[in-house]
Amino acid sequence: MREAARLLERRWQLSIIYAALSGAQRFSELKEAVGGISPRVLSARLRELEDAGLIRRRVLPTSPPSVQYHLTSRGRRLAPVIEAMLEYARRASA
Secondary structure: HHHHHHHHHHOOHHHHHHHHHOOOEEEHHHHHHHOOOOOOHHHHHHHHHOOOOEEEEEEOOOOEEEEEEOOHHHHHOOOOHHHHHHHHHHHHHH
């Protein structure tokens, strides 16, 4: 439990995972979906999520090269947790 909390309590982590669950794949899409995050911080958080095995970075063979980010199966398993948090927030604000 503590290991999961340590990773997910970092600012922006849940927002990035939620954005990826919602379909954002490219760096610019994630940045726009999260809103308010600097490119430097987004890059660092994506590296942390990749190191944790939650996101996979894929370099596409285009010119210039482009990168896509996808949740791994481990990352997708967080979907029910995030949905529960969204439901809690909806009920708390009602």
